[in-house]
Amino acid sequence: MGTAPKRPTIKQIAEETGLSVTAVSYALRGERVSAATIARVQAVADELGYSADPVARALRGGRTGTIGLLVGSLADFWQQTLAHAVQRELRTHGLHVLLADADGDPAEELALAGRLAAQRVDGLLVAPIGPAGGDWAKLTERTPTVTIAGRLPGAELAGEVVFDQTAGVGEVLRHLHALGHRRIAVLSWAIAASPDRPTERAVREQAAALALDCEIVPCAYSLDGSRPLALEVLAREDRPTAIFCLSDSIAYGVLHGCRELGLSVPGDVSIVGFDDHPLSRLVDPPLTSVNWSIDRTARAAVGFLVDHLAGTRGEQRVVIAPTLSVRVSSGPAAG
Amino acid sequence: MGTAPKRPTIKQIAEETGLSVTAVSYALRGERVSAATIARVQAVADELGYSADPVARALRGGRTGTIGLLVGSLADFWQQTLAHAVQRELRTHGLHVLLADADGDPAEELALAGRLAAQRVDGLLVAPIGPAGGDWAKLTERTPTVTIAGRLPGAELAGEVVFDQTAGVGEVLRHLHALGHRRIAVLSWAIAASPDRPTERAVREQAAALALDCEIVPCAYSLDGSRPLALEVLAREDRPTAIFCLSDSIAYGVLHGCRELGLSVPGDVSIVGFDDHPLSRLVDPPLTSVNWSIDRTARAAVGFLVDHLAGTRGEQRVVIAPTLSVRVSSGPAAG
DNA sequence: ATGAAAGCGCTAACAG
DNA sequence: CTGTTAGCGCTTTCAT
Numbered sequence: 001m002g003t004a005p006k007r008p009t010i011k012q013i014a015e016e017t018g019l020s021v022t023a024v025s026y027a028l029r030g031e032r033v034s035a036a037t038i039a040r041v042q043a044v045a046d047e048l049g050y051s052a053d054p055v056a057r058a059l060r061g062g063r064t065g066t067i068g069l070l071v072g073s074l075a076d077f078w079q080q081t082l083a084h085a086v087q088r089e090l091r092t093h094g095l096h097v098l099l100a101d102a103d104g105d106p107a108e109e110l111a112l113a114g115r116l117a118a119q120r121v122d123g124l125l126v127a128p129i130g131p132a133g134g135d136w137a138k139l140t141e142r143t144p145t146v147t148i149a150g151r152l153p154g155a156e157l158a159g160e161v162v163f164d165q166t167a168g169v170g171e172v173l174r175h176l177h178a179l180g181h182r183r184i185a186v187l188s189w190a191i192a193a194s195p196d197r198p199t200e201r202a203v204r205e206q207a208a209a210l211a212l213d214c215e216i217v218p219c220a221y222s223l224d225g226s227r228p229l230a231l232e233v234l235a236r237e238d239r240p241t242a243i244f245c246l247s248d249s250i251a252y253g254v255l256h257g258c259r260e261l262g263l264s265v266p267g268d269v270s271i272v273g274f275d276d277h278p279l280s281r282l283v284d285p286p287l288t289s290v291n292w293s294i295d296r297t298a299r300a301a302v303g304f305l306v307d308h309l310a311g312t313r314g315e316q317r318v319v320i321a322p323t324l325s326v327r328v329s330s331g332p333a334a335g
Numbered sequence: 336m337g338t339a340p341k342r343p344t345i346k347q348i349a350e351e352t353g354l355s356v357t358a359v360s361y362a363l364r365g366e367r368v369s370a371a372t373i374a375r376v377q378a379v380a381d382e383l384g385y386s387a388d389p390v391a392r393a394l395r396g397g398r399t400g401t402i403g404l405l406v407g408s409l410a411d412f413w414q415q416t417l418a419h420a421v422q423r424e425l426r427t428h429g430l431h432v433l434l435a436d437a438d439g440d441p442a443e444e445l446a447l448a449g450r451l452a453a454q455r456v457d458g459l460l461v462a463p464i465g466p467a468g469g470d471w472a473k474l475t476e477r478t479p480t481v482t483i484a485g486r487l488p489g490a491e492l493a494g495e496v497v498f499d500q501t502a503g504v505g506e507v508l509r510h511l512h513a514l515g516h517r518r519i520a521v522l523s524w525a526i527a528a529s530p531d532r533p534t535e536r537a538v539r540e541q542a543a544a545l546a547l548d549c550e551i552v553p554c555a556y557s558l559d560g561s562r563p564l565a566l567e568v569l570a571r572e573d574r575p576t577a578i579f580c581l582s583d584s585i586a587y588g589v590l591h592g593c594r595e596l597g598l599s600v601p602g603d604v605s606i607v608g609f610d611d612h613p614l615s616r617l618v619d620p621p622l623t624s625v626n627w628s629i630d631r632t633a634r635a636a637v638g639f640l641v642d643h644l645a646g647t648r649g650e651q652r653v654v655i656a657p658t659l660s661v662r663v664s665s666g667p668a669a670g
Numbered sequence: 671a672t673g674a675a676a677g678c679g680c681t682a683a684c685a686g
Numbered sequence: 687c688t689g690t691t692a693g694c695g696c697t698t699t700c701a702t
Contacts, residue, residue, distance in 0.1 A: 006477075007453065009695055020673045025697060033671060055455050056695035058390045059678050066433075066454070074422060077614075080415040087409060087436050096450060098401075099434040101422050115431065118342070119401070120390050142341075223613055252617055278558055279412075282587055284619030344679060355689050360681060368687060391679035394694050 008048040016044045028052070058120035066096045067305065068116030068143075070109065072129040072150075073189070074101040075222040077249045078275040078294075079127065082148070085298035086125060093306050095122070102129055104221060106193050110134045117143045123305040128152055130194020146304045148297060149320075151198075159304025159316035161297055168290045168322035169202040172244055172272050173210055175288075175324060180333035181242040181270060183213045185233050187226060187254065188246040192218035199246060215240070219250055226253030227260075234261055234269065241269060241333040248273035248280050251287055255329070266331030276325055285328035292320045343383040351379045363387070393455035401431045402640065403451030403478075405444065407464040407485075408524070409436040410557040411584045413610040413629075414462065417483070420633035421460060428641050430457070437464055439556060441528050445469045452478045458640040463487055465529025481639045483632060484655075486533075494639025494651035496632055503625045503657035504537040507579055507607050508545055510623075510659060515668035516577040516605060518548045520568050522561060522589065523581040527553035534581060550575070554585055561588030562595075569596055569604065576604060576668040583608035583615050586622055590664070601666030611660055621662035627655045 010028070014021045017040055026032045027041035028050075044050075058064045069086055071079045087097045098121055100112040106129045116124060117139055124143050128150035136155035139145075144158040149165075176184060184207070190197050200216055207214035219229050226245070230253060233240065245251035251273035258265050265271055265285055273280055273289035280287040297320055304316045345363070349356045352375055362368045362376035363385075379385075393399045404421055406414045422432045433456055435447040441464045451459060452474055459478050463485030471490035474480075479493040484500075511519060519542070525532050535551055542549035554564050561580070565588060568575070580586035586608035593600050600606055600620055608615055608624035615622040632655055639651045 010697095011695075021696080022674080022698085023672055026672085029697095037671080051449075051453065053695055054450075054453055055390055055393045056678090057697080059394050059680090059694090060696050060698090061678065062697070074419040077412075077415075080412075080419060083418075083434075084409040084415060084436070087434065088438070091436070091438070097434050099418075099422065099432050101419070101426075103423070103426070114386075115389075118386065118389050252614060255617055279587060279614050279618065282590055282618045283614065284617065284621075286619075346679075356680080357682090357690080358688055361688085364681095372687080388679055391694095392681080394678090394696090395680050395682090396694065397681070 007053070008050045009053070010050075012048060013041060013044050013050060016048075017041055063122050063309075064120045065094065066098050066119070066121050067302075068098045068100065068113070068119070068121035068124045070100045070102065070113055070116065070124065070126045072102055072109075072127055073104045073221045075103070075225075075249070076189075076247055077252075077277045077279070078247060081277060081294055082127065082298065085294050086302060089298045089302040093302065095306075104129065104189065104193060106130055110136065110139070113139055122309060123158065125301055125305065126150070126152060130190050130197045144305060144308045146301050146308075148301050149292070157315050158308035159301070160318075161301045161304070162317065162319045163292050164319050164321055165199040166202045166206075168274065168292070168324075169199060170206055171322055171324040172274070172290060173203070173206050173212060173214075175326065175330065176242050176244065176270065176272065177210050177212060179242075179270065179331060181212075182333070183238065183240045184215075184242045184244055185240040186214055186216045186244045186246065187219040187229065187233075187250050188216055189219055189221045189225075189250065190246070191216055203244075219245075221247065222249055223253040223256060226250040227257045230254040230257030231261065234258065234263060239269070242272065242330070243269060244272045244274075246274045248275050248277040248287065248289055251280075251289070251329075252283065255283060255287070265329050268334055270330040270333070272330050280325075281327065288327045288330040289325055291323045291325055293323075296320060342388070343380075343385045344388070345385075347383060348376060348379050348385060351383075352376055398457050398644075399455045400429065401433050401454070401456050402637075403433045403435065403448070403454070403456035403459045405435045405437065405448055405451060405459065405461045407437055407444075407462055408439045408556045410438070410560075411524075411582055412587075412612050412614070413583055416612060416629055417462065417633065420629050421637060424633045424637040428637065430641075439464065439524065439528060441465055445471065445474070448474055457644060458493065460636055460640065461485070461487060465525050465532045479640060479643045481636050483636050484627070492650050493643035494636070495653075496636045496639070497652065497654045498627050499654050499656055500534040501537040501541075503609065503627070503659075504534065505541055506657060506659040507609070507625060508538070508541050508547060508549075510661065510665065511577050511579065511605065511607065512545050512547060514577075514605065514666060516547070517668070518573065518575045519550075519577045519579055520575040521549055521551045521579045521581065522554040522564065522585050523551055524554055524556045524560075524585060525581070526551055538579075554580075556582065557584055558588040558591060561585040562592045565589040565592030566596065569593065569598060574604070577607065577665070578604060579607045579609075581609045583610050583612040583622065583624055586615075586624070586664075587618065590618060590622070600664050603669055605665040605668070607665050615660075616662060620664045623662045623665040624660055626658045626660055628658075631655060
């Protein structure tokens with residue numbers, strides 16, 4: 001075909017109007033120049049369908065209108081939902097999302113954040129995998145960062161949305177304890193990559209306090225990751241009477257495994273999830289889980305970033321309290 | 336504190352090595368210069384932790400290593416899964432994702448695609464909402480584009496992944512017909528925004544051929560969108576004996592509604608979905624749905640784009656055939 | 671109120 | 687094999 005129809009530039013508007021690029025640049029942002037000029041420039045800009053080139057702006061050092069979202073693993077259904085909530089929230093502020101998925105690898109996490117920063121995102125939203133990562137200080141010094149449900153070593157933050165994991169773990173463990181469970185398997189996607197997460201620590205401490213026999217088992221995310229593992233754990237001689245999954249996605253896989261083994265839930269084994277995905281009330285049986293309001297989480301995280309970008313507010317912080325939703329999948333310990 | 340530690344540039348390497356920026360630029364890409372120079376430049380680059388600035392590259396006109404993914408609505412669970420699959424597939428090619436969500440609005444779709452193009456994505460993956468949109472020709476002429484399960488009016492494509500919707504609809508309608516259903520409600524998220532999609536047309540035509548009484552009802556995506564609607568449809572005097580949902584997300588909301596109304600599925604009403612989300616086999620009751628291999632879809636779409644980016648292969652095309660997964664949610668028509 | 675010129679970091683002619 | 691120069695589109699001194 002013909003030559004590529006390039007997007008209109010400020011220079012074209014300058015030629016059309018007989019002004020200089022400088023004048024146009026100012027006019028487009030409604031600065032300095034006369035009202036008449038502004039109107040004229042706007043008219044031409046609209047006619048040409050002009051919009052500022054975000055890349056040129058970025059190179060010059062301005063805002064890009066894009067926020068980086070870095071999640072631990074998109075294989076996790078809850079994090080998919082988080083991505084949606086965040087993207088929806090950002091849109092209300094006219095911002096866009098550059099999405100990156102660390103795919104469960106803490107080492108990858110920092111590298112990806114660097115990529116995002118190199119793309120000149122105006123800010124970074126990070127749902128960290130665990131405290132393993134390297135040196136976040138340099139990166140967060142230049143790019144405003146808000147963490148969601150996790151810590152970044154040495155990072156300078158614009159804000160953080162903290163999940164009270166200790167409370168959440170406590171709710172679940174006490175719930176299971178009250179139902180008579182004593183031997184519990186805890187399935188964690190993070191334990192292999194990042195053994196010392198607060199969540200796993202909380203499990204150990206509180207299990208000890210309640211005199212529970214808790215074994216923490218490393219586990220891949222996702223249905224297909226946890227199902228075979230569940231089959232193995234459940235086939236054991238001294239099978240646990242309850243399985244506490246540190247993510248609903250994992251719990252779904254376990255549910256699947258139970259079905260294959262012909263085990264009744266909660267008759268033979270109780271199952272509890274940990275993030276209350278919207279579908280958890282619809283699965284069979286409805287899954288007992290811990291809810292951390294995803295809307296509040298997304299709104300707070302984005303709000304912190306936007307505040308920081310607007311004026312300069314200091315580091316903001318909110319703690320999201322867990323709510324245990326007791327449904328059908330957890331019941332009295334068998335035998 | 337202190338001054339912002341900017342990222343290293345090609346110029347710094349030039350100073351370190353005593354070469355010109357040009358020489359360094361070539362050396363970094365292993366072109367033209369001597370092996371010795373390449374080695375020396377590489378060494379300094381590594382030491383400084385240099386990596387090319389994607390923004391500068393983009394402005395200059397080169398590749399960014401980023402692909403835009405434009406989905407109809409991230410509120411839809413299947414599209415969330417698609418986003419994950421695509422992102423995973425792109426990663427194997429060293430590519431990144433810029434994600435945009437049209438949120439069900441066909442008008443927004445083209446605008447977002449423009450934003451993505453302005454960000455200089457190397458290519459575009461679009462799962463279109465419907466044929467409503469404006470003029471895609473100009474955009475797709477400059478940015479290689481692959482469509483997934485939908486058409487773009489006037490677009491020049493690098494490839495397309497076509498879902499055989501007609502076959503899918505046929506499978507479902509014949510399945511329901513064989514079970515004795517004659518009055519069927521079809522819930523579609525697209526019907527309001529984009530009334531003439533092939534899918535809806537296929538429903539009308541095939542319903543007529545089978546002498547089915549099919550009413551197409553517009554419906555928001557997502558659980559919360561379809562649940563109230565389901566309540567209304569199911570409360571009618573002449574309630575349909577089956578509900579065919581043009582996305583599993585919608586079906587989940589309907590399932591939820593049935594539960595609230597105390598209706599048994601499939602005893603009182605049968606329900607069928609349309610994209611076979613991984614959780615559909617786990618919900619209660621397991622959902623009959625139509626599967627379009629998401630892995631094949633993502634792999635083909637990304638493959639087409641990568642091929643186009645590499646050499647220049649002509650427009651590629653694949654048709655994904657549907658597979659009906661009959662599960663528990665569909666049964667003989669009541670009464 | 672407007673314009674000229676420099677520069678963000680990189681690549682691609684076009685010399686030498 | 688290597689260096690000079692120009693330019694991608696925009697914003698920002700600094701003049702006028």
